Amino acid sequence: MELEYKKTRQGYVDGLKELAGELPDMVVLDADVAKATQTFEFEALHPDRFFNCGVQEQNMLSVAAGLSLEGMIPFASTFGVFATCRAGDQLRNSIAYPNLNVKIGATHCGITTGGDGASHQSNEDIAIVRSFPNMTILVPGDYEEAKLATKAAARAAGPFYLRFGRDAYPVIPEIHGAFEIGKAKVIRIGKDIAIISTGILVSEAIQAANDLEAQGISVHLIHMPTVKPMDKEAIVEAAQRTKGIVTIEEHSVIGGLGEGVAGIVSQEHPTKVLRIGMQDVFGESGQAQELLDKFGLRAKNVIEAAKKILG
Amino acid sequence: MSGEINEAFLQEKALKVRRSIISMVHRANSGHVGGSLGATDILVALYYHLMNHDPKDPAMADRDRFILSKGHCTPVIYAILADCGYFPEEDLLTFRRPGSHLQGHPYQPKTPGIEASTGTLGLGISTGLGMALAAKLKNQPQYYYIMCGDGEIQEGQAWEAAMFANKYKLNNVIGFVDRNYLQTDGFSEDIMPLDPLAPKWESFGWQVFTIDGHNYGEIIDTVESAKKSDRPVMIIANTIKGKGVTFMENKVEWHGTPPNKDEYDRAMALLT
Incomplete structure (x- = not known):
């Protein structure tokens, strides 16, 4: 499509x-x-x-x-x-x-x-x-x-x-509909791995989920348009349902969505959290698509992380 | 309210406010006496003569607003607000203590009569301009009095604000620079020279008056003239930091040092 x-x-x-x-x-x-x-x-x-x-x-x-x-x-x-x-x-x-x-x-x-x-x-x-x-x-x-x-x-x-x-x-029809501040959007319920995204990289998260499902891995997919306050309930549920969480955001892994998710699960339901994002480095000039490749902010990076968690 | 100037009444208020400043900072063992004492006469002229305000109705729509951009001088504004009846005078005992609504720097959500939260320097000027712009948009008649420190306007944001006020012709803004030539680290012209100050504001499009900031007649007459301006107005008020307590006057050491018991006693003896 x-x-x-x-x-x-x-x-x-x-x-x-x-x-x-x-x-x-x-x-x-x-x-x-x-x-x-x-x-x-x-x-x-x-x-x-x-x-x-x-x-x-x-x-x-x-x-x-x-x-x-x-x-x-x-x-x-x-x-x-x-x-x-x-x-x-x-x-x-x-x-x-x-x-x-x-x-x-x-x-x-x-x-x-x-x-x-x-x-x-x-x-x-x-x-x-x-x-x-x-x-x-x-x-x-x-x-x-x-x-x-x-x-x-x-x-x-x-x-x-x-x-x-x-x-x-x-444009991602899966995330449309009512917008509630503080509420995550659960796009798909699954049991092996959870993927949590925020911002425009939801498209990479969806692609990763589709690819993983095609390989027989069940994905719990959440989009979080509110990063603060974080939807704790949705995050804990994702941790409970699955064997680990991969987060993806167009932001540093320090202090962003991924660290917020890790902070919540470490208190409520400890599980492995791998964070896709800028790995404590500054960016550089380039076209957006080139930079997403270069800094590892792609569906394939989410898939690799998911497989690492699943072993 | 405006009308004939009652000099004796204003002097009496200023004395009470200055005693309150010394007590507050001594008790808290923390706070800024020098700048508070120096700005006292301007605030007294505003709150007890010039400004349209009602302590019983702090949200009165057309009240004149005062913004203490040099936010460290909370002792002077708290003393005045308490005396006017915005909150009980006993509250002054809690200045800078945990649980108090009287924070070290003004915090608008908690303190009745405080119009804007300020503290880090330069911010209050812009906030006052935003308020004044809103009043223009709503065709409201009130004035916005913004008190800046002279050290404060070394901040770049002050000059951003100066341009902004000129662009939007905010002639409902009457600013004061509390020109005492002293800042935390010393004499302003050594630390970062500001003179010639009046031409700076003039070249940014403001109407500028230079006055003696301890002379009620000058303060009041100048504000009345400022109200007729078609531009934002900056009143450069020459003041004496520590005014009223001779051993504190023009001494940079009294910028942010609280008086000890002996100094407190000596200061209170002078303020009678």
Whole structure:
């Protein structure tokens, strides 16, 4: 079957556009990357509700905090690396600490940011934001889920970090339907090995599961669009049903989905967890697909890990 | 509220606030007396004369907002909020203690009357601008008073904010730089020079006034002029760090050192 490819960042702005009528106090901020985050499309429709802060990510996040203190619902948009590293203090102290209703729309996250190289590839953002109390982290798996996540965040109270990618990735009908913050999506129930993914690499996870099933290995497949708070119940169930867990994420293995899963199972139901992700290295320039190969973020890497666990 | 300036009343309030600052920091054995004493007269002029606010209704929609961007100077704002009745004066005994709503740096979710959480420097200016922008979007009439330290505006974010306020013509913002020329490590012009300061803000599009930050008439008249501006306003208020306690005045040692028992007694004897 031919897969349809769409961008999660497009899902973000399409979600914002659909919310505009419902939430008159919603405003969108950007920091001179509106053409990349796609928020220029929102600006074109609602110029009076769009604020381009220029190359000022730090100011933008604190301004967003101020807007929320007066009852607005600001979506502050920039690349993940800027939102969390450049403006990490503002995210922590202006937004997370006072638990303000600010939404961060972070695009160009992960290694698939591609040609810009390691300086712009945010592979640490989940780790940083997970460590801030009060934050909710949503990492949608495709265009449609990005739209659903954006809308869910807008309607919920509190600070959110929404993580989107740059490139077009497969649309995955298995993860559509109701979007519930904090809930994992169990795509398939199985008994040999569990695979847990977040973000756009859900497509690699599905491919790995299909290949393993074809080889007679039963896979319990979970997609986790909410990385914080983590769906503990779904993770423990996966550990109980299977002989081990493979996680896959477009992020460092330090502090991301995989470490979160390992932390939960080590307390609740110890089992082996192998983590596919950036292995504590910086990325480099290249095309997204080349980089996924080079850094081992593919279905075949999931399969290898699964077989290692199963022995 | 505005009207004729009651100098004696403001002096009396300032004395009470300064005594409260010394007590609070001495009791907690932690906190910032120098900058708090230096900024006292400006905050007294704001809270007891200039600002439209109601301690019985801290969420009043059109209240004027005060944002303490130099967030380490909580003793002065806590003393004033308690005196105004935002929370009981006994709460001041809990400053910087576990379980207290009076954190070392302002925490808006917990403390009545605190409008924005600040602490790491530079953030409060931008937060105040975001609030002021929201008021513009909602056509609300209130003013946003933002108090920055002079050391604080060495932060790059302060100048990001300066550009932002100019772009969005936030003339509902009236800022103060508490210009006492001292910061943690010494004299500001040695650590990282800021002068000439007024032209910096002017070139960023702000209307600038330079005043004596201990003169109520000047503070109040300047704020009244600032309200007529079509641009954001920065009032550079020349102040004396440690003002009112002679042995603390203009001494960088009193930036973040709490007074011991002897120093406390001497300070309180001076504040009568």
